[in-house]
Amino acid sequence: MSQADQCIFCNAGQSPADDEKNLVLHRGAHNFVILNLFPYIGGHMMIAPYAHLGELDATPKDTTDELMDLVKRCQIALREVYSPHGFNVGMNLGRAAGAGIADHIHMHIMPRWSGDTNFMTAVADTRVLPEDLPTTYRKLRQKF
Secondary structure: OOOHHHHHHHHHHHHHHHHHHHHHEEEEEOOOEEEEOOOOOOOOOOEOOOOOHHHOOOOOOOOHHHHHHHHHHHHHHHHHHHHHOOOEEOOOHHHHHOOOOOOOOOOOEEOOOOOOOOOOHHHHHOOOOOHHHHHHHHHHOOOO
């Protein structure tokens, strides 16, 4: 079995019939938008290429151009649905940089509010989310 066969992004990217089950919100020509199964905060989305690519600098320009366009669409959707005060946007490239899935690049975008951090993550290693993933999916899916 190849690394791509075991990759959560590759698996989610190849089955449009299972988009709701896999939390895929939108499909572009080269990338798709997916909710993070283990979000840091409600509305935490990721944009990933369909191709199993582990290096940003080796990714074709049409893929990275669309990836950034989708980041902007996600920001608009999050703003309309959740009215956040700000956003975190970023990539962790490589295991040493904190990438949970190091061999398939993906961009994170999440809404943030002033004062939204609390002691639960730092002290109790627990995340508190204001809504479940199916609710988040329904709210954001309609924006794409």
